[in-house]
Amino acid sequence: MTTQPPPHPDHIFDGELIAESLDRLANSYRPRTQPVPESPSLMLPDSLPETGIGDSAALDTLAPTVLDASAQLHHPGYFAHMDPPTPAITWAASLWQVATNQNLLHPDAAPAARSLTEQVVNWLAPSFGMSGGHFVPGSTIANLTALWAARQLKQVSRIAASEKSHLSIRKSAEILGLKYIALPTNSRHEMDISGLTQLDRTALVLTAGTVATGVIDPLIRPDDAAWVHVDAAWSGPLRLTDRFTHCLDGIETADSVGFSAHKWLYQPKGSALVLFRNSDAAHDALSYGGSYLATPNIGLLGSTPAAAVPLAAMLLSWGRTGLGQRIESDMTKADQLAGLIESDPRFLLWGPNQTGVVVWRPVDAAASDVRNRLENGWVSLTEVDGQTWFRSVAANPSADPSYLFNQVSAAL
Template sequence: MIDLPQTLPPIGIGEEAALALLGGAAMDRRADLAAPDVLAHMDPPSAEVAARMAYLVAQANQNLLHPATSPFATQAEALVLGWIVPTYGMAWGQFCSGSTLANLTALWAAREAGARKVVASAEAHISVPKAARILGMDYHAVPVGEEGKLIRDALPDLADAALVLTAGTTGRGAIDELSPLPAKWLHVDAAWAGPLQFTKYRDRLAGIAAADSIAISAHKWFFQPKGAALALFRNVDAKALITFTSSYLARPNSGVEGTRSAAALPLLATLLAWGQAGLAERIERCMAIAEDLAQRLDADPRTEVKQAPESGVLNWRPVQADPAAVIAALEGTSSAFTIGEGLWVRQVAANPHAEVDAIWSRIDAALAMGTAP
């Protein structure tokens, strides 16, 4: 721990000294998400071009609420949305500071359109029941099947429901069947797996264009700095449901947030630099890492794989070793996830720089530690 004052200092140490002190600690004591032996939760390393662009965005500190103070940033946001929105069969979209807000924004529109309850799978992201609570809507969790997908036969009446289907559950990466159902509003939480639409795995999102709204996290498989997501909508009329105005606004404000940063600029820079092919190559590399590890784990008598990774998320456990001990030994490259009453190792292929052999070496060492007397 670096030596920092525990109360606000009456006299500062100066900008360069503060940067040297804190910057060194921030980089030296970080979790290196791009390390070759790391598969860390759902946190990809930021694209370098995005990180550099984010620095310029912070320096300019433009507010997208007022186009006159952010002329190019406003133009850039419209451009990148124009690239992404039609790919999902949607009509319009907006940036949000994370998928929690994207889900809240979409479910707010659903409530204004007449939905009175939220229905989602038991393995839906925590932001979905949180949004229902905030919006004063009843929440119904639907059981999942063996592979973690929502059981459609267990659905309640959907006539007044905002049904949330998940494309890439947090725990297992499961993708619910996305074909339409007769709900008042159909929302797809595609925070994790949404970018598969730009890859050879797009068929795993078949049916997503029938959704009324979609949430996608840009700081996951779009490889952006934290605090960027998209809420997409199929009907342009939905915008009026979540729009407010005031005499001090240059234009009406849509969505939950007021002031917004120019989060579209780092994403625009990334997509401009990589193109669709470059984005797809990195996501497909992550998918290949997960598939390779799943095959190795499945073939190893020391381990059991829960299911094939559908969107780069692995669930496995040791057959004889203590799962908790193995998870502890894999700290920084795994987490724990409970399925039923069993504890499983969860690893997410979010790091395109990962090397399968390096990860396998850590798993092999962790299994040995877990069985040590």
């Protein structure tokens, strides 16, 4: 019997190195005494080093940039972008994902990860009335993939979407060679499709949670629309809650739905789903064979990471109810912040909290000036109807609305 040769030293299990990296991470998680400068200085050499410095020294070199100078998404003041802090269960599972490095493109390079991924899609798709779909790196790619399917299956010649839709819809139209029509919105930023006729060659995009104000378009499918896609990049996970699932009623009539797991499903970046009502037909339309492939390659990506692994771990750990409660708790934080704003005459609230996006501004000061005076970027800025507003997105379960509100008040 031949004995199995050991792996290359770079690829042995090195628990000490991982422990070292975890110590560094733990340190960076402690409350900071200094705010991170806007442009932290890189500790990296100016050019590619000729000679390596070794694993530990590499971590030492990177830690001040990667860990200590990063935005702390879990900070109680962080109520800014659609970027959640990731729960520890996703770090643990991501380590497994990266260490095993399965490639969904090849069944033999991902014998179990392909089925696991399909299972996670099957857990989620029915809540949206969809039959299946696949993982993509973000909603930008989800939108492009869905509209590509619309072009292949229904020969659509144009894409119509709200003027408040995400720029990825315009990008998709350009890439796919389709005409783009921007539809007007009402004063609440909801799309008005009354002027649109002859939808038999049109892919209509409904936005569930606009990027600027979090508003949901009426999720109503016109009878004659060739294809309806719902861009639920941010608010899609509301469908998995008990209290807010109704906000997305009508989504099940769409032909395709996209949402980003790296937004309100608290996943590491690079995790989103595109789902189809008839996923067999959509996948067939987006399927390519190749001499080096054992099974056809579906969708835009070639090599594909098993982003479902950290998501599966989190969903198993929390269950649908636990996930829903966390999202509902984020919504409560958004309501609390909106309440504080409404009760203080120094601030103006743009509109009610619909999907955890609170848009507000100081009455007597420029929002951008006030934000610049905050020690950290704890609110994001958004242009609404020609004016700059704060945008506070409830993506951080550790956010403290009172803390943030007091900090912003002090910066007036």
